[in-house]
Amino acid sequence: MTKNQTLLSWIEQMKQLVTPEQIVWIDGSEEQLNALRAEAESTGELLKLNEEKLPGCYLHRTAVNDVARVEHRTFICSKKEEDAGPTNNWMAPEKAYEMLYDIARGSYKGRTMYVIPYSMGPVGSPFSKIGIELTDSIYVVLNMNIMTRIGSKVLDSLGDSGDFVRGLHCKCNIDEEKRYICHFPEDNTIISVNSGYGGNVLLGKKCFALRIASYLGKTQGWMAEHMLILGLENPQGEVKYIAAAFPSACGKTNLAMLIPPEIYREQGYKVWCVGDDISWMRIGPDGRLWAVNPEYGFFGVAPGTNNKSNPNALASTRKDTIFTNVVNNLDNNTVWWEGLDKNPPKNALNWKGEKWDSASGEKGAHPNSRFTAPAKNCPCISPEFENPQGVPISAIVFGGRRAKTAPLVYQSRDWENGVFVGSIMASETTAAASGAVGVVRRDPMAMLPFCGYHMGDYFSHWLEMGEKLGDKAPKIFNVNWFRLDDDGNFIWPGFGDNMRVLNWIIDRCDGKVDAVETPIGYVPRAEEINLTGLDFELEELKAILEVDPALWRKEAEGIADFYGKFGDRLPARLREELDSLKSRLK
Numbered sequence: 148m149t150k151n152q153t154l155l156s157w158i159e160q161m162k163q164l165v166t167p168e169q170i171v172w173i174d175g176s177e178e179q180l181n182a183l184r185a186e187a188e189s190t191g192e193l194l195k196l197n198e199e200k201l202p203g204c205y206l207h208r209t210a211v212n213d214v215a216r217v218e219h220r221t222f223i224c225s226k227k228e229e230d231a232g233p234t235n236n237w238m239a240p241e242k243a244y245e246m247l248y249d250i251a252r253g254s255y256k257g258r259t260m261y262v263i264p265y266s267m268g269p270v271g272s273p274f275s276k277i278g279i280e281l282t283d284s285i286y287v288v289l290n291m292n293i294m295t296r297i298g299s300k301v302l303d304s305l306g307d308s309g310d311f312v313r314g315l316h317c318k319c320n321i322d323e324e325k326r327y328i329c330h331f332p333e334d335n336t337i338i339s340v341n342s343g344y345g346g347n348v349l350l351g352k353k354c355f356a357l358r359i360a361s362y363l364g365k366t367q368g369w370m371a372e373h374m375l376i377l378g379l380e381n382p383q384g385e386v387k388y389i390a391a392a393f394p395s396a397c398g399k400t401n402l403a404m405l406i407p408p409e410i411y412r413e414q415g416y417k418v419w420c421v422g423d424d425i426s427w428m429r430i431g432p433d434g435r436l437w438a439v440n441p442e443y444g445f446f447g448v449a450p451g452t453n454n455k456s457n458p459n460a461l462a463s464t465r466k467d468t469i470f471t472n473v474v475n476n477l478d479n480n481t482v483w484w485e486g487l488d489k490n491p492p493k494n495a496l497n498w499k500g501e502k503w504d505s506a507s508g509e510k511g512a513h514p515n516s517r518f519t520a521p522a523k524n525c526p527c528i529s530p531e532f533e534n535p536q537g538v539p540i541s542a543i544v545f546g547g548r549r550a551k552t553a554p555l556v557y558q559s560r561d562w563e564n565g566v567f568v569g570s571i572m573a574s575e576t577t578a579a580a581s582g583a584v585g586v587v588r589r590d591p592m593a594m595l596p597f598c599g600y601h602m603g604d605y606f607s608h609w610l611e612m613g614e615k616l617g618d619k620a621p622k623i624f625n626v627n628w629f630r631l632d633d634d635g636n637f638i639w640p641g642f643g644d645n646m647r648v649l650n651w652i653i654d655r656c657d658g659k660v661d662a663v664e665t666p667i668g669y670v671p672r673a674e675e676i677n678l679t680g681l682d683f684e685l686e687e688l689k690a691i692l693e694v695d696p697a698l699w700r701k702e703a704e705g706i707a708d709f710y711g712k713f714g715d716r717l718p719a720r721l722r723e724e725l726d727s728l729k730s731r732l733k
């Protein structure tokens with residue numbers, strides 16, 4: 148399919164290493180994909196679901212020990228340890244290659260090597276980047292087909308260029324003691340062994356589009372961020388774009404596909420989804436920040452997705468979708484998960500494939516169970532989704548899960564203060580990564596697990612981008628949908644009602660509303676968040692907009708500790724921001 152010598156010789160080298168029985172080039176044709184679907188069905192790797200209710204849909208179960216990203220086994224293998232920084236695991240490249248090649252050696256014996264050419268971003272767009280993933284998993288091929296643009300057209304676009312990201316994935320024995328997800332930013336290379344779970348093996352996603360791309364962005368003057376992109380259309384038909392970074396399983400997919408409350412819909416407001424997880428951003432010829440979603444589908448969290456919380460996500464999964472680790476309803480061969488509805492199936496298998504009774508109290512779907520759905524299935528997919536130039540960003544929003552401390556929304560004082568706000572983000576951990584759930588940790592810009600280089604340098608890069616953008620820089624905000632009352636219930640209704648907050652954000656960008664200054668930034672006057680049609684008291688709203696100086700003084704101590712990690716690679720500007728926050732809190 149190609150005469151590209153750089154590509155062919157790398158594949159030959161990998162072939163000698165992993166020794167497949169055969170090599171299959173993925174051309175992207177429906178014919179080839181259908182044959183792979185049939186093969187995966189025959190081996191049990193995929194289970195075909197009810198063709199009438201869920202046309203083109205499949206269920207897959209991962210190994211029980213392989214259900215989430217493994218941050219403690221994820222490495223940045225830069226030449227110098229200091230370039231990976233204090234927040235990444237590091238391994239010397241020579242040592243990592245040797246170890247990984249030992250694990251990978253002969254691991255495709257009796258198996259097929261699939262060669263997947265894929266493009267992150269529309270094929271041929273100047274914003275797009277090409278990757279080649281080698282894998283021994285049909286599940287990976289079929290997921291990559293949904294999540295990225297794949298096939299011969301990508302090879303045509305690559306031509307004989309050597310500018311592509313090399314990705315080797317080997318399932319091996321799914322041995323968690325030998326599971327490694329390694330990135331070589333200086334070599335444009337990713338190697339993933341002993342896993343079959345999404346974020347560890349769909350190499351275009353977190354590995355390329357964030358870890359490798361963040362490094363490329365730093366060296367080439369653009370940004371790769373863990374952000375959704377949405378367009379908010381007002382009754383006059385003007386669309387303003389917002390990019391928002393929340394940590395894993397903290398609400399990006401939900402916000403990206405939001406359906407506004409009735410009072411907004413009646414007036415003609417609408418939200419368009421450009422992307423739900425990753426944003427590549429550059430300064431355009433007009434000096435503004437322009438964003439593209441490099442992905443082609445959604446790898447979304449299933450639990451909690453329902454017709455009320457996120458009807459657009461649910462609609463996206465009604466055809467041509469792969470479900471991973473959800474419940475299988477045996478009565479009609481469909482799928483179910485906690486929070487889909489209040490009627491768990493009686494005759495069902497849980498995510499492990501065991502007979503399951505919801506009365507047992509055990510969850511049927513894994514908390515990190517997922518759907519892989521084509522973006523074009525989404526009823527609110529933006530008309531700009533395929534625009535090779537992307538969309539201009541008016542506001543950047545950071546956010547996390549905080550039971551207390553962070554108010555519903557606040558605006559930073561300016562770009563530099565906004566970078567500070569992003570850098571001090573903290574959130575309770577979720578099931579998207581292995582390890583404890585519900586522990587508050589600092590997760591700057593929601594990039595802690597995804598930044599491919601030293602995070603101190605990453606903060607500098609943000610500051611430099613702000614200098615270049617000048618007065619055309621997007622305004623920066625922080626939100627928290629997750630404040631809890633004393634009984635542990637969410638106070639803010641969230642989901643579609645987050646529109647009320649987005650509206651204030653856009654009004655602030657347009658200079659249409661005032662705000663109240665607090666030590667951490669500007670919060671809305673409670674009266675200026677529209678509560679019409681919502682059963683929510685103004686007093687409650689005031690309570691979640693409050694900034695408690697005592698809590699924030701404690702927070703400032705935590706920030707100082709966190710900043711201590713970065714030593715002299717922490718930009719002085721951020722230390723000054725912390726000092727001035729402290730003095731405002733006195």
Ligand code: GTP
Nearest residue numbers: 395396397398399400401448451579628637641642
């Ligand atoms: P990744 O795909 O891991 O990056 O996650 P994400 O950031 O896209 O998170 P997602 O939108 O899938 O939401 C994760 C969980 O948060 C789901 O269980 C949602 O139901 C819940 N959630 C999302 N938005 C809200 C909200 O506004 N309020 C509350 N209380 N929960 C929310």
Ligand code: SPV
Nearest residue numbers: 216345346352353395579
């Ligand atoms: C996340 O964990 O942020 C995800 C899912 O979007 S994964 O692809 O596993 O990274």
Ligand code: MN
Nearest residue numbers: 394395396424
């Ligand atoms: Mn994510």
